[in-house]
Amino acid sequence: MKTSALKRWSVICYTFVLIFSLSVWNEPQQAEAATSATVQSSSAGITADDPAPFIEPTVVNEHAGQKVLFDNTHGQTAGAADWVINGGFSDFAHGLADDGYYVKELRKTTPIIYDDLKDYNVLVIGEANIPYKASEQAALLKYVQNGGSIFFIADHYNADRNKNRWDASEVFNGYRRGAFDNPAKGMGEKESASAAMQDVESSDWLADNFGVRFRYNAIGDVTANQVVSPDESLGITEGVDTVAMHAGSTLAILDPHHAKGIVYLPQTDQVWSHAVDQGVYDGGGKAEGPFAAISKVGGGKAAFIGDSSPVEDATPKYLREDTGEPKTTYDGFKEQNDAGLLVNMVEWLSEKESYTSFDGKVTLDKPTSLHDFEQPENSTEPEPEPWAAPEPGYKWWDPSTFKPGSYGSDEEAANPVYSFVHQAELPGNEQVFKIRVAADNLAPLAAVDDLKVGLYLPGGEQIGKFSLDGKNWPSNYGYSSPFAMVSGATGHAARELYVKIKADKLGRANLRLKQGSKTLYTESVTVSNVPVEPLPGDGDGVIDLVDIKDARSGHIGDLFKVKGVISTEPGIFGAQGFYLQDDTGGIYVFQRQTGFHAGDKVAVTGKLDEFNGELELSSPVIQKQGTTGVPNGEVVNEINEANQGQIVTLKGVTIQDIQKADNYGSVELTAVKGGYSVLVRIDNRIGLDYDHFPYQNGNILNITGASSQFKGTYQLKPRGENDLEFADGKAPVTTATVTCDNLSGGSCLDHASVTLNAKDDMSGIEKLEFKLNGSEWTTYQSPVTLNASGTLLFGSTDKAGNVEETKTLNVTVTTVDFNVLEQWIDNASLKPKGLKRAFKAHLHLAERHQARAEAYGLNSKKGRKEWSLRNKILHHDLQKVMRLSNRHIDNESRHDLQLIFKHLINQ
Structure with a gap:
């Protein structure tokens, strides 16, 4: 039975070799013809020992013989960066070749020396992530003083691609923020003793020699539109009106005689969402310092820009060195007037000019005003670095630990094999059946996203509808909604989809798998009027859904799939991470994808990790499945392992020991109640800071937030100012x-x-x-x-x-009746005494009339007559009481008798 059943299946695994080089040239044929470079696939394994790529000029003009060198010796391909001329900087490199320049990559394993540079007009350094040694700084300075030029391309603070605590701004400046006294501060013994850290010294190198310093700000998405005129920029800004910034930094002009800003941001408060401090230092504009600047030093020059986004393109070549995953870069070079500015900068840099300062050449800038914390020796580390723990086994200083397919690794990257699993003939006429998309040869625990499947006739007509859950179906025939897969430990991944085929469309068709717009695999299939058959099992390709509580109790490094509600707005605690919660527990999800919000219902497949003692899911694949309310905080007395990752509330706690936790205004305090004590950390990024903290020691508050821990200490992290409120300790x-x-x-x-x-x-x-x-x-x-x-x-x-x-x-x-009235008459102060007898006599007469009225019946003619006589007597006496002077009756007696008479009359 098993053998015959399997014969009904077409488990066809045509191999599709996905060139993971990702070295996608906009015009591959022309690109190869225009260069004599060895443009290699990343799958071949490329190291610094391989020949460096180069690009010959495509035109002969005034730049004939001029050469531009791109540094690739200091972590330019670390993390998501791919700043090489045949990868993420290829548009820029080809733009220079199209302007007559010869372009080459600097590739070596030993320190840079002057001889490496002297034959080139311009050196481009894109986001160096490994610090330059003192000897290398001396070589760079000698190169510039002797007529060479350097283009420094930095990024926002904490753009630490290889998690070595150094970002490009720090590398260029010459010192690490908060580590001016020790460039290896916080490093382990092997790390600090590595060859990469030898001869690295702290100094204010860029400021001392070039008159500028990269500020450690982190500004969000802003279009720089404050561009100095061409006559004030030595022609560099000709044709430039706007330049794009997508999370970057600015510079400080320290020596206006030798440095000048040429592009500035508008006034802005746009902070990069993961900034570890205030992000924007002085409200943008000129006070924030230039986004792009130039410098004249000796016989040479320098140029600077505070973001790599305007330089990059969408064709990364290598895989990530830490995870082996593909990189994603963007078409920044084509945005705004970015290309024009960059090429103009290189043209100015490549022109040798004898003047040694800007005196008399342009209007000199005013020095940029700086904060005390920007002085190198006063700088502090806003948050512990690196910003995240390196991947297990990855050592930024040791290329032998780099993943296959990354620059520096000599191992080939595995080429994924994609296939479909389905019954031999697909059921037609809108029957619902399942297919499986399978991938093999992936890196362990690797994610493949933006996948979609389509079914079409040879003429191109789409005849398939696809559902990811079997419940929600599209209205039109076409490709499925995008989906993702995550491989297991063996590199195998699978995803099942529900399918319906348009009625009466029988015969040959094509089943195709795409990633974005790129075709990964196509298979010819037959559609017939056959019954639906179940899919066979898939081994380790399908990851079972588990509760968050069960995922938390798993082994570090294992892969888990969970569902829950996002309970914190992504990004308030760094990156685009968020806390996720279901009915059994909560967990932090460390990720960088935008578009999610608190209240989103999501499915997350990720690797169980631990960072600073807190469990998290990392490298996740996330699928949004709807929206709902944000979980309410369960009232607890303490933060402990049982409520980790969940939203909880401390009720009626007294706050003590309010302290400034860092230089950027984060607050830490202790919340106590009934013998329990909880550390509360209020991150300045949630909208509260120490200088404007509205509460005082001794206040009684209700505090809600995410239950977490940091290096063994449990803590509560509020999500916003509404998570703190005065407690209501008073009864109504x-x-x-x-x-x-x-x-x-x-x-x-x-x-x-x-x-x-x-x-x-x-x-x-x-x-x-x-x-x-x-x-x-x-x-x-x-x-x-x-x-x-x-x-x-x-x-x-x-x-x-x-x-x-x-x-x-x-x-x-x-109660009102005649007995009560008689008692009040007896007790009243009536003078003369004959008044009491008269009132009582009338009272008895009225009482007899009432008795007769009740005997006749109140609705009878005689009864109504007797009741009328009763009321006349009472009304007469009421009037008499009211007419009596104070000499005959006191006020209290008059008040009481009036009320009683009125109530009797109105009965």
């Missing part, structure tokens, strides 16, 4: 108002109405209850009526759970 207050006809003795005549009113100064009233004469507690909705004397108990509870102490109200009600 309820007042009772009695409404009735009050007799002088304090009792109510005939009946009383009691109105309850509860007030709470903070959280509001949750409920107000009363209990009358021992009855059950009842929710108060309207005034309570008492027709007899009684005892009313009442109290309220606020929304914070504070319960008011029960209050008691005794109400005396005097």
Whole structure:
């Protein structure tokens, strides 16, 4: 049975060799013809020992014989960077070749010396991530003083591609932020003793020699439109109106005689979302310092720009050296007037000129005003570095640890093999069946995203509808929605899709797999009117869904798939990371993809990692599955392992030891209650900082946030200023108002109405209850009526759970009848005494009329007559009471008798 069943399957694994070089030239044929370079595939394994690529000029012009060298010796391909002339800087390199320059890559394993540079007009350094040795700095300076020129391309602070604690701004400046006294600060013994760190010295090298310093700011997406005129930029800005910045830095002009800004940002508060400090230092504009600048030093020159985004293109060549995953770069060179500025800069740099300063050449800039923390010796590390732990086994200083397919590794990258698994003939006529997309030879735990599947006839007509869940189907026939796969430990990945084929479309068709717009694999299939058959098993290709609680208890390095709700806005704690929560627990997801928000329901497949003691899912593939509310914080007394990764709330805690946690205003405090003590860290990026912190030691607060830990210390991390509020520790207050006809003795005549009113100064009233004469507690909705004397108990509870102490109200009600009236007449101060006898006589007469009326029946003619006589007598006496002077009756007696007479008349 098993053998015959398998015969029904076409498990066809045509091999598609995906060239993972990713060295995609815009015009491959022309590119190869225009160069004599050995443009190699990354899968072949390329190291510094291989011949360096070069590009011959495509035209002969005034730049004939001029040569541009691109440094690739200092981590230019680390992490997501790919700043090489046959990769992510290829558009720039070809732009220079099209302008008459010869372009080559500098590739070597030993330190740079003057002889490496002397034959070139311009050296381009794209984001160096390994610090230059003192000897290399001396060679660079000698090169410039002798007439060479350098183009320094930096990026935002903390763009540390290889996680060695150095970013390009720090490398160029000559010192690490917060480590001016020790360039190897925080490094392990092997790391600091590595060849890469020998002869590395801290200095203010760029400022001392070129009159500029890269600021350690981190500004977001801004279009720089403050461009100096060409006559003030020595012609460099000719044709340049705007330049794009996508997370970058600016420079400080320190020596205006030798340095000048040429492109500035507008006024802006756009901070890079992962900035570790305020990001924007001086509100943009000129005060922020130039985005692009130039310098004249001796016989040579230098140029600077604070972001690699305007230089890069979308054709990375190598895989990541730390993970082996493909890189993603963008077409920045084609954006705004980026290309024009960059080529103009190289043209100016390549022209040898004898002047040694800008005096008399252009209007001199004013020096950029700096903050105290920008002085090298005063600088501090805003957050622990590196910004994330390096991948296990990866050592930035040791290329033997680099992943296959990355620059520096001599191992070939595996070429993925894609296939479809399906029954031998596909069921037609809109039957729902499943296919499986499979991939092999992937790197372990590697993600492949932006995949989609289509089914079409030889003429091109799309005849397939695809669903990722079997529930949601598109309205039109065409390619599936994009999806992703993550490989297991063996490099195998798989994903099953539901399919429906358009009615009456039987015969030959093509099943195609794409990644974006790129075709990965196409297979010829047959569509027939056959029944649906189940798919066979897939071994390790499908990762089972588990609860977050189970994922947290797994082994570090294992792959898990979980579902949950994003409970924190991505990015508030760095990168685009967020906390994820389901009914069983929570976990941090470290990732950099944008587009997700708190409240999104997502499925996450990622590797279980630990960073600074906190469990997280890293290198994730994330699929959004809907939206819902953000989880409410469960009330807890302490932060512990049981609630890690979850949103929790501390209720009514007293805050103590408020401290400034760093130079950028983050706050740490201790929250105590009932013997429990919790460290609360308030990151300045959530909108609160130390200088504007609205709370004081001793305040009682409710604090909500993500339960986390840092290096063994449990802590609570609020998500925003609304996560802190004054606690409502006071019970509400309820007042009772009695409404009735009050007799002088304090009792109510005939009946009383009691109105309850509860007030709470903070959280509001949750409920107000009363209990009358021992009855059950009842929710108060309207005034309570008492027709007899009684005892009313009442109290309220606020929304914070504070319960008011029960209050008691005794109400005396005097019933109205002739006996009561007679008693009041007896007790009244009436003078002369004959008045009492007269009133009582009339009272008895009225009482007899009432008795006769009741005997006849109040609705009978005689009854109504007798009742009328009764009321006439009472009304007569009421009028008499009102006419009596104070000499005959006191005011209290008059008041009481009037009320009683009126009530009797109105009965």
